[in-house]
Amino acid sequence: MSPMRLLIAEFKHESNTFASRPTGRAEYEARYIKRAGEIIPFFTGVKSEIGGFIEGARQAGAELVPVIAANAMPSGVVTREMFNYVRDAILQGIRTSGRIDGIALSLHGAMVVEDSFDGEGELLEAIRNQVGPDLPLMITLDFHANLTPKMMSNCSAMFGYNTYPHVDTYERGLEALLNLVKMIRGELRPVMALEWLPMLIPSLETSLPPFSRVFDAAFAMEKDPRVVNVSWFQGFPWTDIPYAGSAVVAVTDDDPALAGRLARELAQQVWEMRELFRVEVMTPAAAIAKATQSLHKPFVLADISDNPGGGAPSNGTQVIKALLDAGAKDAVVATIHDPQVVEQAVRAGVRATIDIELGGKTEPAHLHGEPLKLKAMVRTISDGRYVNKGPMGTGFKVDNGVTVVLDLGGVEVIVPERKLQPADPEILRRHGIEPRDKQMVVLKSTLHYRAAFAPLAHEIIQLDGAGLTSPNFSTFRYRNLGVPRWPLSPDARP
Ligand SMILES: [Zn+2]
Secondary structure: OOOOEEEEEEEEOEEOOOOOOOEOHHHHHHHEEEEHHHHHHHHOOOOOHHHHHHHHHHHHOOEEEEEEEEEOOOEOOEOHHHHHHHHHHHHHHHHHOOOOOEEEEEEOOEOOEOOEOOHHHHHHHHHHHHHOOOOOEEEEEOOOOOOOHHHHHOOOEEEEOOOOOOOOHHHHHHHHHHHHHHHHOOOOOEEEEEEEEOEOOOOOOOOOOOHHHHHHHHHHHHOOOOEEEEEEEOOOOOOOOOOOOEEEEEEEEOOHHHHHHHHHHHHHHHHHOHHHHOOOOEOHHHHHHHHHHOOOOOEEEEEOOOOHHHOOOOOOOHHHHHHHHOOOOOEEEEOOOOHHHHHHHHHHOOOOEEEEEEOOOOOOHHHHOOOEEEEEEEEEEEOOEEEOOOOOOOOOEEEOOOEEEEEOOOEEEEEEOOOOOOOOOHHHHOOOOOHHHOOEEEEOOOOOOHHHHHHHOOEEEEEOOOOOOOOOHHHOOOOOOOOOOEOOOOOOOO
């Protein structure tokens, strides 16, 4: 008997509809677009969904047919051209690959296309239309997916991350693939139920209460042998679409009543816990004052409002300005995305002092500060490449483009050519900066940094620099939500 043939692909994006710049081919190329034969070598040994697909296929003795893997930093909506490019690559891959027994897709779940609120739903519907209703099709989704009816009705089952920081992407990929194999063998008939909640939930860590309590309840449900998977989705609140919200999806083996009951129960629990989901933040000045007065170090100051991992531009200047105003002497900021300043620093060379206008160039100033006119000394220039050593995306080869470290006199700023979330301490160590030695380490990140930085931080302080991933949702102008949302509206009801 010839081995089972499983088509795999990845198409991810978390679209922040408040970011002004659309996400096209260049933004995908800056992260990665891998085709066919490049995919297995790129992901083998990497802790990601496709890494999990590869291991699952090895365990099951199945043959993988990799088509395309495309991922971009979260940012503004995806262009129609880019969406069609990947969709058509997948559809063509299905048409031209011979016999396919099943499909596993690594998706995000919060993709907005410039003319469609439902990127993943549209993609899955196009695939279903081509392969018919019966071909087993499993998907993995990010914890920040906004679930839609089209996503539900066009796949066999879905597997959402159980962690934030996302350290279980590999496990979810493996789980999806092994369940795909079972379904193809006739050992599993997955049925799903969705409970959607009109909530915009700010980001909290899943290993701690209150989020951990939701997952404890989901894991208890998963102990029932009839249950395949119970996923809770925080959702992605910085997106102005009718589907923005939280959701629970329960998957059972041929028991729709059980799936429905579990999804309702867990959703009810999430709704009742809502007041626990409010996030504590400080102003930049208060956070800096607290860190400066301490005899301990390092303080990790997380600017959760300018997280490029949530589509913010990572060039907000409010925190740097506050550091300079406070006369900070021992601080590092990772990172300010500003390719113009990188070019200027490279031209001037190491140890040169240059006049720059740093950051603040892409969004209205009231959202994240003005460009800062400064004198800066160029400390280092690097190729911006390193390998992640922390628990998230371990082994992943990062390429930030040419990266410079600027010394503003007591405040060092890491400025990469490409936008990235500083989730791994290698972004500092690669540039000769040991985070343990600094009084303040400012990270433009909402939560992913915690996986690697929490163990080395004396204390973590969250601050709100008023950027595009601020937990203060009332600063954004939502127009397309439709029904009211908690906590914006007291009328919100599930
Ligand atoms: Zn996420």
